[in-house]
Amino acid sequence: MEPGAEVAAEKRRLIVSIARPSAFVPLSRAILGRMGYAIVPLDEWQAYAPQAKHEPALCLVDDRLFSALPASAPFDRLPILLLTGRDPARIDDRRVLGAISQPAGLHELFRLLQQLLEPLPRGSLRVPTNLPARMRATGREWNGSVLSLSENGCLLRTPDPLLLGTALEISFELPRSGRIETRAEASYQLIPDFGLVFQSTPAAARNAIRHFVEEHLAAA
Numbered sequence: 091m092e093p094g095a096e097v098a099a100e101k102r103r104l105i106v107s108i109a110r111p112s113a114f115v116p117l118s119r120a121i122l123g124r125m126g127y128a129i130v131p132l133d134e135w136q137a138y139a140p141q142a143k144h145e146p147a148l149c150l151v152d153d154r155l156f157s158a159l160p161a162s163a164p165f166d167r168l169p170i171l172l173l174t175g176r177d178p179a180r181i182d183d184r185r186v187l188g189a190i191s192q193p194a195g196l197h198e199l200f201r202l203l204q205q206l207l208e209p210l211p212r213g214s215l216r217v218p219t220n221l222p223a224r225m226r227a228t229g230r231e232w233n234g235s236v237l238s239l240s241e242n243g244c245l246l247r248t249p250d251p252l253l254l255g256t257a258l259e260i261s262f263e264l265p266r267s268g269r270i271e272t273r274a275e276a277s278y279q280l281i282p283d284f285g286l287v288f289q290s291t292p293a294a295a296r297n298a299i300r301h302f303v304e305e306h307l308a309a310a
Contacts, residue, residue, distance in 0.1 A: 102128040103207055104144060106135045106168075108159055109152040113173045118196040127203055132158070147207055152192070153181060171202060174254060189279040191254040198277045198287070205280060216240035217306040227258035236262050241300045243287040245280065252276040252284050260286065267298035 107119075107129050119129045129150065145164045153174040159165055172181065172189040188202055204211035221236040223246065234248035246260070254276055261271040272295055274286040291299075 102126050103147045103203070104135075105129045105148050105150055105203075106132055106146045106165075107150045108132050108155050109150055109173050113152050113192045113194060114199075115193045115195045118194065118199060121196055122200060122203070125200065127200075132160075148203070149185075150194075153189075156181060169206060171206065186281065188281060189254060191277065195277075198285075201285070202278050202280070215303050215307065217303050219244075221262045221264075223260055223262040225258050225260050227256060237283060239299060240303060241288075241296055243274065243277075243285060245283050246276075246286050247283045251282075254279065257289075258286075264298055264302050267302065270295045270298060 102123070103126055105127055108131075114129075122129060135146065146168055149159065149165060149168050149170045151159055151170050151172055153172045159170075168185065169187045170183065170185045172186055173192050173194055174189045175192055187206055190198055190202055201211075216238050217240075219236050219239050221239070223234045223236050225232055225234060225246075225248065232248065232250050234246050234250075236244045237247050238245040244260075252258075256276040258274055258276070259271065260274050261269055263269055272291040273289040275289055276284045277287045278285040288296075
């Protein structure tokens with residue numbers, strides 16, 4: 091099924107939201123609903139919970155409203171994705187699996203939901219890697235590893251935590267293509283790693299990444 095295609099209501103993933111509408115980019119929840127993710131405010135879920143045929147798969151929680159998260163079942167065991175403007179490490183809760191900056195955009199939120207909930211995530215074609223990387227931001231430089239790579243971004247493991255929204259420059263080597271350099275933004279977190287979205291990637295670098303991904307997929 092292509093992104094954007096309608097999904098039957100009974101097959102949707104039910105996601106409970108404890109967040110204000112302003113925590114989402116306009117129309118993102120409606121579009122995600124058509125793609126299989128029904129994002130329902132907590133009070134609405136509580137109203138029809140007795141008739142619900144299945145439990146929620148995940149909670150979206152504004153980190154400023156974390157205290158409103160019910161302590162009872164099923165919330166005591168559901169995974170949590172934080173909608174945040176801060177460092178999610180400040181909330182020490184084993185249920186928190188990731189975070190995304192507010193307002194949460196369609197593409198970033200879809201990518202995170204796919205990674206957290208689906209055995210075979212869709213979205214941008216990506217391949218697992220273990221590429222040494224060098225980052226530079228605000229006058230400092232440090233090393234990390236690219237754990238997965240797509241034409242549009244990568245999953246980064248770094249010893250230095252990033253704040254969501256951090257702009258940086260990243261470089262890494264691709265076999266046969268040489269060094270790739272591009273700007274990026276830390277747009278989400280899959281604890282303990284960070285998802286970077288590439289910004290203004292030169293055409294030659296984008297083509298090199300695309301060929302790298304396609305070659306690895308063909309060889310799999």
